[in-house]
Amino acid sequence: MNTSSEAGGQNLAVRVLLFATYAELAGRALVELTIPSPATVQDVLRRLRASLPGAEQLPDQPLAAVNRSHARLSTPVRDGDEIAFLPPLAGG
């Protein structure tokens, strides 16, 4: 759902998922955020830290995923994307 700011730029609506220790630190597992376009995963993380108490405890460079694939912090994000920040994996 794109919305335009008064300056004419677009805003992106993204969904952020947190897991395990990150969800415990932030107190939430799901956050809906709106950020100005263009944006990267790093921008989403910055907005998350600024807007969610506890999220400032997340590391500076966590593992990240966009739409269920591993991504870098520099990966661009688009309107409607699902972004996840992943603590170190411990499966198996």
Next chain:
Amino acid sequence: MSPYLTHAPVDLDSLLAAVSAPERGGVATFLGLVRNHQDGRTVVRLVYSAYESMAEAEAARIAAEAESRWPVRVALSHRLGDLAIGDVAVAVVAASAHRAPAFEACRYLIEELKRRVPVWKKEFYADGSVVWVDPTTPGMGAPPESVPAT
């Protein structure tokens, strides 16, 4: 492929049946069981959780990679929820006409699953402490390689 994640005990017979065929004479299996120790501490139980939609997608990708790199048929399963010492946490099976590709694919599967699939483990110790296991911390072996970007 059947779902990777399950909340039930891992069904190894089902995994073996999924890869079996008269022409596949070599079946390699790896089972990861819940261990009773971590960093010198006694583990009493643990809980696995996952980013389930991504875990399924990534496990499917890994299985497809193995089947394209070796002449194998594979099956994988990881259990979520409360597990006891000795429970099977993860099982990977690779079947081929001959043993060499089966062994190689089996090794590839477990290494890639551990490196890429978003699953987490919360361990409960005998002294009452509880920890989200971080394999990248010192004392837990080599840190994982960085995951590939898409």
